[in-house]
Amino acid sequence: MYLLGEQPAYADHLINRLQGIPAQLLEGLAPSAPPIEIKGSDDLTAALPAQHLFIIESGLLHALVDERPLFYMQEGDLLGLREGIELPICRYRSDESIRLVPYSRSAVFQHIHADQRRQELFTQYLIGQTALLSDALARLKQPEIHPTTGFQHFAAGQELIRQGDDADNVFIIIEGHAEAIVDGQKVGDVQRDEIFGAMAVFTQEKRSATVVATSPCTVMLIPKDQFLSLMQSNPKIAHSLIESMARRIDLLNKEVTQLRLPLSA
Numbered sequence: 001m002y003l004l005g006e007q008p009a010y011a012d013h014l015i016n017r018l019q020g021i022p023a024q025l026l027e028g029l030a031p032s033a034p035p036i037e038i039k040g041s042d043d044l045t046a047a048l049p050a051q052h053l054f055i056i057e058s059g060l061l062h063a064l065v066d067e068r069p070l071f072y073m074q075e076g077d078l079l080g081l082r083e084g085i086e087l088p089i090c091r092y093r094s095d096e097s098i099r100l101v102p103y104s105r106s107a108v109f110q111h112i113h114a115d116q117r118r119q120e121l122f123t124q125y126l127i128g129q130t131a132l133l134s135d136a137l138a139r140l141k142q143p144e145i146h147p148t149t150g151f152q153h154f155a156a157g158q159e160l161i162r163q164g165d166d167a168d169n170v171f172i173i174i175e176g177h178a179e180a181i182v183d184g185q186k187v188g189d190v191q192r193d194e195i196f197g198a199m200a201v202f203t204q205e206k207r208s209a210t211v212v213a214t215s216p217c218t219v220m221l222i223p224k225d226q227f228l229s230l231m232q233s234n235p236k237i238a239h240s241l242i243e244s245m246a247r248r249i250d251l252l253n254k255e256v257t258q259l260r261l262p263l264s265a
Contacts, residue, residue, distance in 0.1 A: 003071045003132060011151065014128055014174055014220065021125045022055060022078040025118055029111045032104040037097060044092040052102045053080040059098030064091045071133070080105070081126070124193060127172060127227070131220045151220055154178075154213040160196075163210040167200035169221040176217030181210045201227060 002015060035057055041047050044061065048054065061073040070090070073079060079092070079100065112118045131151070151174070154160055160171060160178055178190040190196050190211055200207050201224050 001071055001073050001077050001129065001132070011132060014132065018125055018128045018132075019076060021121050022076060024121055025078070025112055025125070026055065026103060026108065029103065029107065031101050032107065033102045036100045036102060038094060038100070039097045041092075041094050041098075044094055044098070048080075048100070049102065051105045053078060053105050053108050054100040054102055055079075057099040057101050059094060059096060061098060062093045062095070064093060065089070067091075078125075081129070123195065124172070127170070127195070127222055128220065130226055131172075131222045151218060154217040154219060156213050156215050158213050158217075160211040160213060160217070160219060161207050161209075163207050165207045167197060167205070167207055168224050170198045170201055170224070170227045171196050171211075171222075172220045174218040174220050176213060176215045176219075178211050178213045178217060181212060182208065198227065202231075 001018070003011065032052065036048070036054075038044065038047055056073055056075050056077045056079060058075055061077075061079070062069055063071050063073065073092075112122045154176075163182065172195045173190060173192050175192065177192065179186050180188045180190060180196075187209065196211060197207070
């Protein structure tokens with residue numbers, strides 16, 4: 001997937017990283033049918049069988065929102081994931097022949113859920129694509145205003161989130177490094193590609209930790225409502241993510257306890 005128009009370098013880096021994920025997700029899974037070849041279409045979705053996802057084997061797809069070109073999809077991209085996600089209706093147009101490899105939608109999700117690494121990759125892919133599209137849509141609708149969704153930059157020492165604040169977004173670090181602080185004590189590190197801020201969104205509670213950039217950071221953020229929509233449309237992924245966060249929180253709690261022991265001695 002490539003967004004049309006000018007975009008910052010960090011968006012290019014993210015797109016390039018997302019590009020290789022579909023092949024990893026589908027590795028070891030057989031297509032549900034032979035490839036489908038369509039010789040141009042003004043509305044590709046209407047021409048495709050339901051309950052399937054498709055890998056683009058060759059050709060180019062143009063995606064239009066409100067009849068305005070927003071992005072295009074090319075070889076290796078995964079088509080059909082937007083179903084169930086609260087984003088504006090998108091029409092796919094192909095001006096030339098396009099060849100698609102079909103996969104059963106249910107078989108794809110079973111395959112993903114069977115492996116923790118694939119679950120993590122899928123979560124990154126969903127959040128990454130949604131953030132990119134949110135950023136592009138904001139630029140499309142209000143090009144004179146820098147969008148508040150999509151990406152933000154933080155200098156070393158800046159707070160990404162603050163303990164006690166409301167949870168309005170979920171974050172993933174694209175570039176850089178940060179650390180988590182609870183009650184003034186460092187309790188862990190937040191590495192590149194790590195999702196943070198999601199637990200407070202799930203529980204609808206205040207932020208339980210402050211996250212501070214320890215180097216210049218580019219952070220991808222997705223609004224709470226869009227993140228919850230993603231998780232509702234993929235409940236097994238949500239369950240896996242919650243389990244992962246719960247394990248991390250348990251480790252952080254143990255570290256906080258160890259840090260406080262000398263103070264109470």
